[in-house]
Amino acid sequence: xxDNINKETTDNNxxxxxxxxxxxxxxxxxxxxxxxxIASDSPWLSAYERYSIDATIEMPxxxxxxxxxxxxxxxxxxxKTAYICMGASISFKQLDLYSRQIxxxxxxxxxxxGDKVGVMMPNLLQYPIIALGVIRAGMILVNVNPLYTSRELxxxxxxxxxxxxxxxxNFAKTYQDAEDKGQIEHVVVCKIGDMLxxxxxxxxxxxxxxxxxxxxxxRIPNSxxxxxxxxxxxxxxxxxxxxxxxxxxxxxxxxxxxxxxKGAMLSHGNLVxxxxxxxxxxNSAFEDDIDSRDVILTALPLxxxxxxxxxxxxxxxxxYTGLLIPNPRDLDGLIKEMGKYKPSFIPAVNTLFNGLVxxxxxxxxxxxxxxxxxxxxxxxxxxxxxxxHKITGLPIVEGYGLSETSPIVAFNPMTIAEFTGKIGIxxxxxxxxxxxxxxxxxxxxxxxxxxxxxxxxxxxxQNRPKETTESFTASGYLKTGDIGIMDEKGFIKIVxxxxxxxLVSGFNxxxxxxxxxxxxxxxxxxxxxxxxxxxxxxEEPKVxxxxxxxxxxxxxxxxxxxxxxxxxxxxxxQFVDELPKSNVGKILRKELRKMEGLE
Numbered sequence: 001x002x003d004n005i006n007k008e009t010t011d012n013n014x015x016x017x018x019x020x021x022x023x024x025x026x027x028x029x030x031x032x033x034x035x036x037x038i039a040s041d042s043p044w045l046s047a048y049e050r051y052s053i054d055a056t057i058e059m060p061x062x063x064x065x066x067x068x069x070x071x072x073x074x075x076x077x078x079x080k081t082a083y084i085c086m087g088a089s090i091s092f093k094q095l096d097l098y099s100r101q102i103x104x105x106x107x108x109x110x111x112x113x114g115d116k117v118g119v120m121m122p123n124l125l126q127y128p129i130i131a132l133g134v135i136r137a138g139m140i141l142v143n144v145n146p147l148y149t150s151r152e153l154x155x156x157x158x159x160x161x162x163x164x165x166x167x168x169x170n171f172a173k174t175y176q177d178a179e180d181k182g183q184i185e186h187v188v189v190c191k192i193g194d195m196l197x198x199x200x201x202x203x204x205x206x207x208x209x210x211x212x213x214x215x216x217x218x219r220i221p222n223s224x225x226x227x228x229x230x231x232x233x234x235x236x237x238x239x240x241x242x243x244x245x246x247x248x249x250x251x252x253x254x255x256x257x258x259x260x261x262k263g264a265m266l267s268h269g270n271l272v273x274x275x276x277x278x279x280x281x282x283n284s285a286f287e288d289d290i291d292s293r294d295v296i297l298t299a300l301p302l303x304x305x306x307x308x309x310x311x312x313x314x315x316x317x318x319x320y321t322g323l324l325i326p327n328p329r330d331l332d333g334l335i336k337e338m339g340k341y342k343p344s345f346i347p348a349v350n351t352l353f354n355g356l357v358x359x360x361x362x363x364x365x366x367x368x369x370x371x372x373x374x375x376x377x378x379x380x381x382x383x384x385x386x387x388x389h390k391i392t393g394l395p396i397v398e399g400y401g402l403s404e405t406s407p408i409v410a411f412n413p414m415t416i417a418e419f420t421g422k423i424g425i426x427x428x429x430x431x432x433x434x435x436x437x438x439x440x441x442x443x444x445x446x447x448x449x450x451x452x453x454x455x456x457x458x459x460x461x462q463n464r465p466k467e468t469t470e471s472f473t474a475s476g477y478l479k480t481g482d483i484g485i486m487d488e489k490g491f492i493k494i495v496x497x498x499x500x501x502x503l504v505s506g507f508n509x510x511x512x513x514x515x516x517x518x519x520x521x522x523x524x525x526x527x528x529x530x531x532x533x534x535x536x537x538x539e540e541p542k543v544x545x546x547x548x549x550x551x552x553x554x555x556x557x558x559x560x561x562x563x564x565x566x567x568x569x570x571x572x573x574q575f576v577d578e579l580p581k582s583n584v585g586k587i588l589r590k591e592l593r594k595m596e597g598l599e
Contacts, residue, residue, distance in 0.1 A: 245269030
């Protein structure tokens with residue numbers, strides 16, 4: 001299908017511009033995506049044959065970019081619905097027009113190719129319009145978590161060097177209160193109801209401001225509204241920039257769960273490669289059953305790299321309809337939308353899967369359209385996967401990735417019959433090795449740090465050439481910081497993050513293993529494990545538990561003794577009302593350590 005990407009343009013996109021370039025952001029000598037050499041005895045190659053997955057992808061010519069992907073989609077799908085949100089929808093043809101209008105607006109401001117533009121909003125119809133507009137203008141999209149504090153936003157604005165920011169007014173005060181606004185020159189303020197139609201939009205905005213009190217008072221001098229930006233310049237003024245696979249398209253900030261958030265520079269080539277890798281997986285299972293009327297649930301925020309790729313880029317490539325959910329924490333509202341639109345694909349994280357299976361109304365849904373449930377972002381617990389399979393009739397298919405890899409590194413075949421508890425096999429044209437502390441490759445079945453080489457691996461970290469260098473092995477593999485085990489068939493199991501390891505009397509203890517074991521107790525809703533200091537053993541495990549019922553600390557400690565060997569079992573239990581989590585539901589052990597006074 002890669003031939004369809006190459007230079008499929010339309011007359012209304014004619015015109016070129018060579019304003020600026022992104023070369024100053026490139027650290028690697030060869031910025032074009034490199035295809036690694038995969039050893040013929042790599043254990044996962046047999047799995048490709050068994051599951052009919054292409055072992056390699058064919059990259060398009062170097063002068064290709066995401067613009068060619070977008071234009072292919074607009075031409076191919078035209079009147080089909082691209083996105084639905086809160087009952088309103090836009091077609092691919094409208095997405096084409098609106099995104100060119102935003103691109104024209106940005107170019108009219110004097111911004112040039114390679115300039116950064118921040119987008120700080122949840123899943124609203126404005127997001128894909130703006131994101132595509134930024135990239136179509138030849139600029140670099142900077143995804144910003146709208147739940148950031150002013151301090152966190154200051155860091156990202158300063159580090160990214162963004163010159164413009166699109167922000168939903170609900171979070172405008174966060175920007176107003178940010179002490180360091182970096183190089184921001186232009187601010188566009190969006191309202192929730194901007195794309196919902198005249199009557200409904202007005203009602204939604206009034207309710208948000210005056211009834212639900214969702215919008216703190218703010219003042220941003222010289223800002224413009226989204227509607228003003230959208231209508232300011234005709235789409236006919238759009239100048240299509242000259243871009244290629246080496247140009248940076250996206251600045252994706254890491255979650256910051258292991259330190260200061262860093263901006264991973266992802267090129268057009270990185271994102272196109274990962275799109276084709278996911279496409280190879282989808283084709284292996286659904287090539288004869290691909291239906292552009294399929295709906296993909298987009299409850300995970302599009303500013304997160306997992307959702308950006310799977311629910312954004314890949315969904316559009318296949319012509320699916322993205323069902324945008326602005327607030328996935330409203331499970332009742334989410335289930336209502338699922339009942340109305342019957343999604344074919346449900347990408348989610350363990351927290352969302354877990355929340356849904358504990359809602360009685362979820363089990364009443366019609367799952368006849370469901371083709372796949374895709375887990376990512378964090379480990380899916382076996383107990384959650386078992387309940388999900390029981391209710392929906394399909395297993396959760398787990399994958400693995402990170403911001404630095406666009407993000408997919410590995411995945412389970414879509415046709416697996418049961419949840420594997422593993423992250424699967426390396427994506428096509430991806431080489432994965434597991435290494436020890438001295439960067440020696442460990443034997444199959446042994447623990448090691450997962451390291452990746454492939455066309456989806458980032459160019460480097462924004463403003464951090466030293467950290468970029470330190471993130472790669474001497475042989476050019478990206479060090480993920482995750483500890484895993486690869487079996488004789490090439491399937492990988494995540495053991496844990498390197499930093500989260502607990503050292504008990506010289507033995508390595510992995511929090512994931514403790515959490516999985518303790519979550520099997522029927523009174524444990526969810527839990528998070530960390531190591532706490534102990535004079536005798538160095539560290540010992542402590543578990544923070546969200547419970548249901550009247551279970552006691554003593555009961556859970558006794559349960560841990562039955563589930564885990566001596567040095568692994570919890571020594572302390574603390575009940576909490578909720579666990580600290582990232583924007584996509586990942587339990588933040590760093591915050592648990594802070595609660596314990598360890599950081």
